[in-house]
Amino acid sequence: MNNPYTIHTLDNGLKIIIERMPDVNSAAAGFLAKTGARDETPEKAGISHFLEHMCFKGTSKRDWQKITVDFDKLGSVYNAFTSEDRTFYYGWVPRKNITAQIELIADMMRPAIPADEFDMEKKVILEEIAMARDSLDHVAFDFLLQHIYEGHPLSWPVLGYDQTVSDLTRDDLAAYHERRYAADNMTLVVAGNVEPQEIIDNTAKLTADWKPAGDNHHRQTPTPRTGTANLVLERFNQQIVAICFKGVAGNHPNHESIEAATSILGGGNSRFYWNIVQTGLSPSAGAHHMELSDSGLTILYGQTDPDKIEELTDALRAEAKNICQKMVEEKEVQRVRNRRRTTLAIEGESPYHRLVQIMDDVDYRGAPRTVDQRLQAAQSVSANTIADTLAEFPFQGPEFLVSVGPRDWPATNGSSDS
Amino acid sequence: MANVTHKTLNNGIEMICAELPDRHAVITQIRFLTGTADEPIDKLGVGRLVQETIDLGTEKRDGRALSDAFDELGASDGGSIGREATSYSCLVLPEYVDRALALEAEYLRTPTFPQDKIDVALDLAKQEYRAMQDDAQSLADKFIGQQAYGNRLGRHSLGEPETLENITRDDIVNHWKNFYHTGRMRVSAAGNITANQLEDILEKQFADFGSPTPAGRDNYDIQFTATRVHHEKDLEQQQIAIAFPAVSITHDDYPVQRIMLAILSGGMSSRLFTEVREKQGLVYWVSAWGEYPRGHGMIFMGASTTPQRCEKTYNTLLREVDRISEDLSDDELDRAKAGLIAKIETQGDTTRSHCSELADDLFHHGHQIPRSEKIARLRAVTVRDIRRYFDEHPRDKLSVVTLGPRILEGAEPASNGSNGGAH
Missing domain, CATH: 3.30.830.10 (Metalloenzyme, LuxS/M16 peptidase-like)
Known part of the structure; x- marks a missing residue:
């Protein structure tokens, strides 16, 4: 082409x-x-x-x-x-x-x-x-x-x-x-x-009269903290928990792999869906990779009744640990690749979708990618690349946990707000 | 222009297909003519439970294997239930459309509704009901829907805590048996697919699927309640929801109403955005929209604002509706028309939009209305038509809901059974 x-x-x-x-x-x-x-x-x-x-x-x-x-x-x-x-x-x-x-x-x-x-x-x-x-x-x-x-x-x-x-x-x-x-x-x-x-x-x-600024403003790369914080808000009925780990930046070569890993863990037809939502523990549990130009966060989250929040948190952690310790199956990766192929086919027909994708590629990855190039990148993900990525950016170990809702949970060391 | 075919098949299915051969995907929508309005009054929520559990096990495989089979094709499917219809949509690449529809047929025709999955779905429905109490806008929508439509069309898909308690697996199975058959089935498709291909698949996959006798095509009555009800809730902002009856999609004045709504809330130059937000800074969110149960129309207005500005916001919303007939100019009318028509060329040209437009045409008109005809009717609307519209359809009956810490003057507090879930 x-x-x-x-x-x-x-x-x-x-x-x-x-x-x-x-x-x-x-x-x-x-x-x-x-x-x-x-x-x-x-x-x-x-x-x-x-x-x-x-x-x-x-x-x-x-x-x-x-x-x-x-x-x-x-x-x-x-x-x-x-x-x-x-x-x-x-x-x-x-x-x-x-x-x-x-x-x-x-x-x-x-x-x-x-x-x-x-x-x-x-x-x-x-x-x-x-x-x-x-x-x-x-x-x-x-x-x-x-x-x-x-x-x-x-x-x-x-x-x-x-x-x-x-x-x-x-x-x-x-x-x-x-x-x-x-x-x-x-x-x-x-x-x-x-x-x-x-x-x-x-x-x-x-834009003839637009001037360059040569602004020397530099962004400081963030380092996510580890720890726990909770916010007690009695006016809500449900409790939200989010467990966060250091993720990859938008320009990182493994960014497609971590997207695939979060999809296997917490996207559609995912481990969270079948092992957490479909056990009645939470109506919504998912995994999201928040990407910035120089850093990223993996966020595992769920919402439930306040009295089930410990059980939900344990379940999120158990699934996260499992995906880190046992290599994902190739067929799981293939499902992600297949879904991505269809989504790209439909998004490619809309100038608005392309505009946002190109903007994202240019800003975080330095150059635009065609639909075919995006597809190629998604197809290059394998169980091995996911394993390599999770070895470097695991969904276990040092974490930051936040809980927001009517319950004062978990016990914290000074990071509790209300 | 897409080649559109509409026909009723021997098995009773009504299908409509827009052939768009240059597209790289296909969207299908299977719509059963049954929604929350068909639920038994003591089993509200059962329709959604059918939709949520129908793909969690079939005679051939369990729910997870079924999802895996869709993923093997890269097909994404999803269901949703409304007041009068339940829809199952699928996005798939052209080469897999027959296999994807075969999988949809498998779960629609041979669901096993496993008891353990039903138990979980009931549990989740109750949790989602409690979660809705944390979503002020959804809660206000629920209350205004009940007031505007009444007992049958105003039901919420989640049901009520007491009706969810009544629902058993037998109720779910019976509801599916009663309402899922080809006589209630309409299938629309758009994209890289031919009508002949779609017909062959539907004839094969849905042969002898229940009664082919047409059903589910009668209109339900609306029981509109003109009242102002306040629901107390501990919120930062007050939610305001207003409803008043309007004309249906099939009414001659529908294009006039559509333009009136665009003038009111079509873009940032529309009256609500301009007068309520930009000139007075009363809100961040404000909107007006139409809803169209078959044979009916209802206009809704919504806004959220801090409690001390609630009265002023409410009065401005109503004033802006009334002012349209007083000072509408040709320029403003032309802008609204241009905006609506141009969006048909942008958002309306996606494969997904083509498919849902066909499904809606069938639902309301019983046949496709060509886009050229819709555009011509919009173009023909004049300032005089808008003024006549307000003369003939005055907003003289209002249903109002407020949700938050401050009661509007003249409003009644909600009875105990329908408060805002504050604690």
């Missing part, structure tokens, strides 16, 4: 990655700003996410109403998200609208941050934080990061805290934007039925 990619870096440092998909009727585009919660200081926790909101609130050319009206006129499926280490703005439109779509998002990347809209949006974000506190899953995940990465920028929530968000000023956001949304810290990704050279030429014009 011909190389479907056009990769170009503009003079100002902005990278452009385009995948041509000639058989579809639509196209998707997104700007990646390589910045997120881990690039903040603790007193400014939540600033990346706040800035993401403010990019929708007006530019020198458009007020917030014009931004939203223009998106909707294009018939765009659009949004943005902020994570620990990236912020991504995207729109998926009929192919005839892709030029206008890129122009609109590019304009948003230079927000005016109007003072009155800043104050209004602060209220919206405080509501978002309040909403997160009503979700047991959300509370548990934030609590986990707070403790396992204590002392590191990954320890605070992406949304920030009531106090830090309340204290942020418009000038804080403007200064953060200048450093972190510089042309050389951003990438434009496009997937769909498009003409690459046209996109490059247009983007060069649209």
